[in-house]
Amino acid sequence: QVQLVESGGGLVQPGGSLRLSCKASINIFSINAVAWYRQAPGKQRELVATSTAGGATNYADSVKGRFTISRDNAKNTVYLQMNSLEPEDTAVYYCNAIWLARSFWGQGTQVTVSS
Secondary structure, eight states: OOOEEEEOOEEEOTTOOEEEEEEESSOGGGOSEEEEEEEOTTSOOEEEEEEETTSOEEEOTTTTTTEEEEEEGGGTEEEEEEOSOOGGGOEEEEEEEEETTEEEEOOOEEEEEOO
């Protein structure tokens, strides 16, 4: 079993930045893939960014060049640095981990981009 706890969400003005954190209950070095998803009101959950144990990263077209996913193995934490935020980025952001062929989710953290 893997517990994931997200933090770092909040209210930010357009053009601002936030850094989300996802702390895992196990050594993230052993996790095959970690990802951030988001779900806006009335919309389906969508993939934002992924990070594999091998070091590969991938991003949704809508966030490329603005968001960066990274891992700190010593802290068992995955980060999502979000820059140049837009109102369209408003959503609940979820951390996801694939471990031993099972999928685990955090509880989500709200990000609101508004002036």
